[in-house]
Amino acid sequence: PTSDAYRAVDAYLSETLVGHDPALEAAVADQDAAGLPSIEVAPVNGKLLHLLARMSGARRVLEIGTLGAYSTIWLARGLPPDGRVVTIEAEPANAAVARANLERAGERGRVEVIEGRAADVLPTLAGGEPFDLVFIDADKESNTIYLDWAARLGRPGTVVVVDNIGRSGDVADPDTIDPRVVGTRAGLAMLGDDPRFDATALQTLDRKGWDGVAIALVTDAAS
Ligand code: DHB
Numbered sequence: 233p234t235s236d237a238y239r240a241v242d243a244y245l246s247e248t249l250v251g252h253d254p255a256l257e258a259a260v261a262d263q264d265a266a267g268l269p270s271i272e273v274a275p276v277n278g279k280l281l282h283l284l285a286r287m288s289g290a291r292r293v294l295e296i297g298t299l300g301a302y303s304t305i306w307l308a309r310g311l312p313p314d315g316r317v318v319t320i321e322a323e324p325a326n327a328a329v330a331r332a333n334l335e336r337a338g339e340r341g342r343v344e345v346i347e348g349r350a351a352d353v354l355p356t357l358a359g360g361e362p363f364d365l366v367f368i369d370a371d372k373e374s375n376t377i378y379l380d381w382a383a384r385l386g387r388p389g390t391v392v393v394v395d396n397i398g399r400s401g402d403v404a405d406p407d408t409i410d411p412r413v414v415g416t417r418a419g420l421a422m423l424g425d426d427p428r429f430d431a432t433a434l435q436t437l438d439r440k441g442w443d444g445v446a447i448a449l450v451t452d453a454a455s
């Protein structure tokens with residue numbers, strides 16, 4: 233399809249199924265005003281995360297890559313009153329925008345924004361209650377590290393979602409040298425081969441273009 237055609241379908245689906253929300257729209261506006269890249273998940277994908285949290289009965293969510301907290305707000309809203317989101321952001325300027333957006337959305341109290349490189353922060357989370365859902369949306373080069381921690385910090389039954397698994401088709405190129413695509417492919421190979429995961433993936437066409445999302449379940453092999 234042409235980009236006009238799939239953008240029209242994305243706008244139609246967003247309008248029909250997602251609708252409008254002041255706090256989410258203000259979060260995107262402030263993120264843009266602060267000069268952060270407009271790479272937050274599309275509204276239909278934000279709602280997918282939200283529904284996955286609800287469908288899985290998640291109480292504890294781990295997000296790797298906060299950006300301006302657009303997806304974080306969606307996830308937090310899918311949790312019961314005693315739920316908690318831990319979200320990790322490497323860029324302090326992004327974390328500041330995220331905290332303000334969470335505050336306005338009324339979710340600051342149950343979302344912990346941890347600043348730092350996820351590869352450094354994740355080991356510090358070991359030993360706590362397991363996470364029920366993990367959303368991986370940070371530097372793609374590190375996806376296998378993040379998946380390993382998702383299995384370790386989760387439990388059998390934990391839902392794992394990985395963003396950006398399509399990359400405009402580049403993901404199907406075995407000769408790619410783009411480190412982000414290499415990292416994405418390594419993560420997908422791990423989801424296919426590592427017995428701790430049972431996974432699938434869907435391509436997406438939305439306002440961000442042609443991309444996709446992988447969805448995995450942590451298996452009994454992780455216990
Ligand atoms: C990029 C990163 C993302 O997480 C995304 O959803 C889209 C683009 C990027 O780094 O280009």
Ligand code: MG
Nearest residue numbers: 271369395396
């Ligand atoms: Mg992403």
